[in-house]
Amino acid sequence: MSKSLFGTDGVRGRANTYPMTAEVALKLAAAAGRHFRRDQQEHRVVIGKDTRLSGYMIENALTAGFTSTGMNVFLLGPVPTPAVGYLTNSLRADLGVMISASHNPASDNGIKFFGPDGFKLSDEAEADIMRLFAEGVAPAAPQNIGRAKRFEDARGRYVEYAKTTFPRGKRLDGLRIVLDCANGAAYRTAPAVLWELGAEVIPLGVEPDGFNINEDCGSTHPEAAARKVRETRADLGICLDGDADRVILIDEKGRIADGDQIMGLIAARWADEGRLAGNALVATVMSNLGLEHFLNDKGIALERTAVGDRYVVERMRAGGFNLGGEQSGHIVMTDYATTGDGLIGALQFLAAMVESGEKASKLVRVFDPVPQKLINLRFAAGKAPLEVESVKDAIAKAEKALGANGRLLIRKSGTEPLIRVMGEANDLALLDQVLEDVTGAIKAEA
Template identity: 80%
Template sequence: MAEKLFGTDGVRGRANSWPMTAEMALKLAAAAGRYFRRDKNEHRVVIGKDTRLSGYMIENALTAGFTSTGMNVFLLGPVPTPAIGFLTHSLRADLGVMISASHNPASDNGIKFFGPDGFKLSDEAEGEIVRLLEAGVSPVAPENIGRAKRIDDVRGRYIEYAKTTFPRGKRLDGLRVVLDCANGAAYRTAPEVLWELGADVIQLGVEPNGFNINENCGSTHPEKAAQKVIETRADLGICLDGDADRVILIDEAGRVSDGDQIMGLIASRWARDGRLSGETLVATVMSNLGLQRYLEDQGIGLERTAVGDRYVVEKMREGGFNLGGEQSGHIVMTDFATTGDGLIGALQFLAAMVDTGERASKLARVFEPVPQKLINVTYEQGKAPLEADRVKQAIAAGEAALGSSGRLLIRKSGTEPLIRVMGEAENLPLLDQVLNSVTEAVRGAS
């Protein structure tokens, strides 16, 4: 296979184009089904999806592939990605699948795999599935073909579980919350959880039509939610993304806080209460230098990983840590979930509001971020701009110029043909100069 199939978060691409075609989904499911078959009579896979129109096509193709290898398929319908991790384990399935392109536009889609323990697959497991796909998988005998059925009560299972992560005996009575579900997978579950806990919920992004997921709403476009917070004098705004595995918060004044601020708050509270395993937070190389300095002042360690919540989780499991995440809003709390969970992350923030009686504006900005700028540079497929000498030289010069007062991070996107050029420094003119030099070199090699 000439092109790499798996990216940083499963398989992703434009719907009805390679690799997100019905044919590829069928073959991928057959290979994954063969890989996860166990020595027992019944083999199960759970499949959930977000609200994209192409989800129907991919769901049917995956079902055909899995049943052809003898897997019984449980179809869950639209549910958040973290619910798949939870339900894979809860339903004793051999694997779980989420059909979603997360925060990407409706024209894209993706396939994420979860193992029987509810965690995303390792690079090794993905590599073995690709090997089986390339070799070809023989179907089972007619009498061994799997069955498929829809499970109707799974949303309620996840709702009840999510509520158990909120402190026992506490409620959200008296709190007005604007909730933007991005017209995505949590458009029914998230409002119900907050309402059942007592909040006055003002809903946005809860009318999916197959095409409007993440469209000017949700965690990537929090402007409407921020405006609604001010208009309704809400106490907090919560913005989820299309599959609800990330969250962005808005305080009562309409100011937006990212995952770094949320992680900083939870880490300090858990450390104070003796709940932070290893006195360490795990975050990616993208997390702000201000978060690192704040944690150091709190006596909390910081472990950095490559970008992708899967890599965060791998480091957490390796080190026995229970809190990690990404600046983009993935908040991973392995005491509660096997992957990023935007709703449960928001519930932890709401718990802090209830416990302290403080307003969101005080809790949602625990450190002053170092100015950070990110520039995305598109490159032509088949080219490798980061291998060019002029790009390497520009990066080296930029790092030397910033020295210890800033950071420069250049990386290739795992899901799109982009080179992400990120820099941090208090000296903004110097930062702009460095970023312009590097991006110009990357464009010249793209």
């Protein structure tokens, strides 16, 4: 069987370059369609996308692949990734697909699959799709070819659902909110939800042109939103990424809060309310030690997983937990959504503001983080820096130097040709030294 196309979050790459070509998308859709066909009269798939120009090409190729195997296609247009998960289940589809490279630049794109329950695929499902991809799939008979149509109500359904996750009887009246949609998938849905709940919305990143998604805006570039918060004296800033499955918040002073702080706040509130399933939060190895100390002081466990929201969700489902996420802003609340949902995560924070009467600045800093530094190192094709002995030796020496006083995490990105080096320690001089040693060794081989 050919090497799997799937990374930590579906298939991803540079648009119009293998594997993100129309040919691969068509074959992948045919394989996925064959894998998910059930014994019922109608087989259906929903397809959403973000605002990248290449989304048109990938959407058409996927449609051809699915219809060739007899599946009917519902085209949702630009919608957030969590909307695809929600509508896959709501419309009783066999599977859902989101065309997006999330926070990556416009030149990239990706394909994410959702099962009929609205959750991302298991490793086993991906392996079977790759088997079918390699073997080839026989097309349906002419009379059994599927149909494709635009599903005009997709945004409206998701907007109404998102509003139901906000506490009943509560409103956002009187709150001024800067909302940065990253020129991405939520550029229509997110402003509508906040405005309909009563907020005054100051929108940013709501003019996509096919090329400007995530460009100096959104959750990976929150500086523009922070300036706008200060300039307009807003109560809160909300920054989504290109497919709106992650969120970064900005308080009224323009200070930026990451996913760890948001998860800590929600976990503590839910624990006090008796609704934190398993009395635990699921997060990745990237989450700050300060979060772990904060939760432990409150008697809440922290379950750590590998990096990637799919691994967070897998642990949540296996352990019966209902709250998890990543430092990058994926907030997964299975009471409401099957994947990270930046807008619904922001609504939970807004609920805390409304119910407590506190300003955002009081709520975005629930713990003091241990100093943490993350360095991304790009490597050339064909290189494997982490397998070189000199790099292994540098890592071992760095871990010994930190001992029990810090933490070092080094991993290869599952979505980009990057080595991510993360270190934590209260001793900043020591932290800087070990990071310099490790990154120097990696650069020499990258």
